[in-house]
Amino acid sequence: MRELFPDCRFPMATLTIQIGNYDSILGKSLYHGQSAELEEARKLVERSLKKIGGYVNTTADGDGSILKQVASRFQNPASG
Numbered sequence: 001m002r003e004l005f006p007d008c009r010f011p012m013a014t015l016t017i018q019i020g021n022y023d024s025i026l027g028k029s030l031y032h033g034q035s036a037e038l039e040e041a042r043k044l045v046e047r048s049l050k051k052i053g054g055y056v057n058t059t060a061d062g063d064g065s066i067l068k069q070v071a072s073r074f075q076n077p078a079s080g
Contacts, residue, residue, distance in 0.1 A: 005055065008059075019045055021044075022042060025041055
């Protein structure tokens with residue numbers, strides 16, 4: 001996404017790590033406190049997505065083609 005938004009200050013690697021942390025917690029056998037850990041991990045991902053989404057929407061300024069490109073990147077992460 002850097003080529004679409006070179007000025008984005010939010011590191012996408014951070015979001016990738018946060019999602020990985022959530023998946024890691026989710027993949028473990030049930031344990032005491034897992035629910036709370038999942039909730040906190042989910043909140044981190046949601047906050048990051050909100051920051052990225054706000055930046056993308058502001059930068060795209062209604063340009064549907066940009067928004068479609070971003071959506072396709074999240075649906076097919078291997079494409080860029």
